[in-house]
Amino acid sequence: MAAILEARTVERRFPVRRRLFGPPVEVRAVDGVSLAVERGETLAIVGESGCGKSTLARLLVGLLTPSAGQVIFNGQEMAQASAAERRALRRHLQFVFQDPSSSLNPRMTVAALVAEPMRVHGLEHADRHAAVARLLRRVGLRPEHADRYPHEFSGGQRQRIGIARALATRPTVLIGDEPVSALDVSIQAQVINLLEDLKTEFGLTLVVIAHDLSVIRHMADRVAVMYLGRVVETAPVEALFSAPRHPYTEALLAAIPIPAVEARRARVTMAGETPNPITPPDGCRFHPRCPYAVAECHRHTPPLAVTADGRSVACHRATELTLSGLTDTGAVRTPAAERRFALFRAAAAIGPAGPNRGVPT
Ligand SMILES: Nc1ncnc2c1ncn2[C@@H]1O[C@H](COP(=O)(O)OP(=O)(O)O)[C@@H](O)[C@H]1O
Ligand code: SF4
């Protein structure tokens, strides 16, 4: 597979003031991330709140420009592109927001909202009205919804409008920043299944940021784990869940609640608070919380090293540690996770992608 979208040592800093009249300091929201998104894959990005996932997602679609480093789409560096070229690139890189309300103009009808990106990108349709109706139907909305306003819809339906808007430019890559985390669990499964069907139908590449590791396990082909502005591990999804190689990944997996009777794997807990991205620790940024830290970890930053099996990990002790993953494929067993898996299974049993799959019932 070839990379369709790539970040090369990308940094993004934001000036902030710690005190009202204090001097400005810099938050290193994304601090030297190199990451390739392969054409046709679903790549998940995980990590604690504040580790830079949203900033990275915005850099990848061109909503933010890097302070340093490059973002390359289909061989073209975005920052080097002319305004016209950048607009053409943006057509191919669409964003699905966590809170669709904030991205939908409340004074525009659904039809106008979905037609807008087509107009902005100069996509001519012999019959734009019919193209909008087709898209709405495809995301599970009914024709009569076209003339209504965003506030008349539920959260799940608003997310469908957001997805229709994102698809209106016929993008190559769709990036979802926690696209379902604001929704009720049963609606989450419907929207995830819709995204997966659309991915197949439109030949999309998906980048999904999600908090919920069961959602990631269900959707992703590959996972990138971020810690304090950096990628610390990437791996195919099952390899990451069953045999993590970075102590932070192990700690994230250990934080998935499981009933005591199943707690056979060693529980590794993370000590301490997430350090501040204004003054990140020296050496390995995870060292103040890492149970395996040795003297070298305090002094030297481990590079993200690629291994022969296509994984990558940034840990000085990666080859000597044997870390615990989840014991079997069904190990995420909180009642909420079980309910979600049951919904996924039920939705999957409906059959291959059809026009009504993912339609709210
Ligand atoms: N526009 C901004 N101005 C100042 N700080 C920001 C801005 N956007 C993000 N940050 C800071 O950058 C860090 C990463 O934020 P973000 O990318 O939103 O993380 P995540 O999505 O993983 O929660 C946080 O410390 C956040 O406070
Ligand atoms: S480099 Fe050291 S501190 Fe960092 S994750 Fe590896 S063992 Fe822990």
Ligand SMILES: [Mg+2]
């Ligand atoms: Mg975020």
